[in-house]
Amino acid sequence: MASGAHVRVDGVRKSYGGVAALAGLDLELGPGITGLLGPNGAGKTTLIRILATLLAPSVGEVRVNGWRTADAHDRVEVRRRLGYLPQDLGLYPRFTVFEFVDYLAILKELDDVADRHRRVRAALAAVELEDLAGRKIRTLSGGMRRRVGIAQAIVADPQLLLLDEPTTGLDPEQRMRFRQLIAGIGEHRTVVLSTHLVEDVAAVCTRVMVLWQGRARFFGTPSELRQLADGQVWSSPEDGQGAFASWRTETGAYRVLGERPSPAAEAVAPTVEDGYLLVCARSREEAAA
């Protein structure tokens, strides 16, 4: 079985009209699932698109298995090993589900018809669309279309799988199955998952990167991200004035992220989301300072 891709990002910057979407990023990825977290505009999609060879960095270099994405010949080699699900997924509404995935599989150089059709069926089965293979895409719901997108991304068994907001529109059961699918792929492949859903990252990712204003503010395991919030999360009868975040929970107590809000507050176990919120809050403070 082929292994996952080795991705190396060196000093990548990307600017749009003077606004930096990525402000100097270094990164090295191997097999496993890397979650990208960050608020809107943090640079997650820009990074994914650069890794997908859709965008060229303004500065810096990206290599996949040693191939430089800036080089036309190397770029083709990268694309041969790439699966990509864009955030704004576009499909051909008049195509059937099978036709569309088959069409992309042809472009991914799966030339043997029998093998290609077997792979298409397997990809559709993996996203539980095999029964809808003959349905026109225009008749599918948003969640089903998203699954078609996932199927086309995995059909050629890519070494590097880039997924931008893959679980948007999926119901909880489908999200659970998606996690199972990605977890299986991530055992041997390199997967980069951009999402707003921290629980997805916590559930399947082996590494997580938090981006904020184009910079990596954290890179480590989900456990390490969670541990950042150790001693910073409280259950308090009072609202946490001056805390990073504070909200009322179903018990009536406040969950406070930051300094202990009152002597009556009790420390509680942090989650990955707490760690993420803490990183964002500190980044915001640093920027303000």
Add this chain to the structure above:
Amino acid sequence: MKAVARIEARHLARSPLLWLGLVLAAASVTPALWSTWPVLAGDDLLAYQSSLLIGIGALWAGAWLALRDRISGASDLLVVTPTAPWRLWWSRVAALAAVSAAVFTLLFATVLVLSAARGGRGLPDLRLLADGVLGVVLSGWVGVLVGRLSGSRIVALLTGAGWYLVGMVAADFWSQRLSPVLLPTEPPSAEFGLLPDPLWPHLGYLLGLVLLVGVLLVGLAARGDGRRPLPAAMVVAVVAGLVLTGAGGIRLVALPEALVPLGPDRVDWKPVAVADQVVLSDPSFAYPEDGRARSCAADTALSVCVYPAYGTGLALRVHQTVAPVAGLVAGLPGTPTRIRMVPVRLTGCRRVGELQIWEQTLRDLQPRPIVAGYLTCALGQSDEPARPASSARDARDVVKLWALVASGTVTSQELQQLSEQELWDLQVGGEQPSAAVTPALAMAERPADQVRAELAPLWDRLRAGTLPVSELPGQRP
């Protein structure tokens, strides 16, 4: 990439835009197909000319194909595949070409089968099929080009409309020959078939354009990708395209009012070099005897001869149409005893005893122009200079209308309801042709044999135009 082409072809074959073009083309062909005498060597032209409409459908289908990625938002999915964009686009435009060509071929074959089923004979010109195929392929590829460059459906729709105008509105200009479909021009045109055949240069011209547009499409797809599409093949295609387009275009422009040859039975086609100006301006011009009108129907009073491609069926039909009128004036001095099909746009007595009628007029199966032409000839009005506007009635017009009624070509009631324009179409002259109706109806009240007997001694004066209406049979003093 054949697999991509197959998938695209499957979808294009279901494209409503392409089918719209086919339906419009079929609608444009059907009335003409049913209202004219069937002949394979003429109906092929009918089918060919409809390729303009199929081409517009192909143009729109091509534009929609080009816009699909952008509109659906699927471009990113395609870009990140290892397939070179030019290969993808080549597969797509090849599929478009194959389907457009198949649609036109389907129409062309259907028209010929229907024509044959109605008794049509002769040899179709397969160059028209090739020219039509190139025309629709070019149209489709131009649509792809417009879609890719403009990114707008509205621009694509307008381009389709413009494409139609290039073909139709410009029909009276030499530039029409540079459009995707050659159309015969309306008068004052040259006569079909008498002038140099424009089809070969047009085929070369279209092939050259197809090559050039194909290179443009492939080049456009390769732009920014870094992978060049077969440089040697591209250079060959560009050179061949420029040479063919240039040579064909120059030849087409240089042709003197060249049109598509419409003459049937091209196997024994012997063109006669006659300039159209002569046909139109010289009243003494007579189409020479070329021995081509060999399928005849005859009785003692009249023979009708048409080209062999029509068989004797059309000759019999024309004979049956004219015979009742011919019977009324048979034997009188100057009446034609022969009707001959000619390839020039004239209806007239240019040779003694012979009425020459343009092939298309005979094919149209409209009896009135043929009968009116016969009577005009018999009454000596053929090729007279136009009469000055006058309210004076010409006795010959009265006799012409009488003969139409007496022969049953027109009923008395119909004659009274004919408009001035319809009377002019029957070659009844003067400022107010309806003035001839009342005396004609008065003549028609009398038995035809009696009128004929009374007209016989007056015939020479009548033909000379010196007989007053008051002296005609049945007129009150």
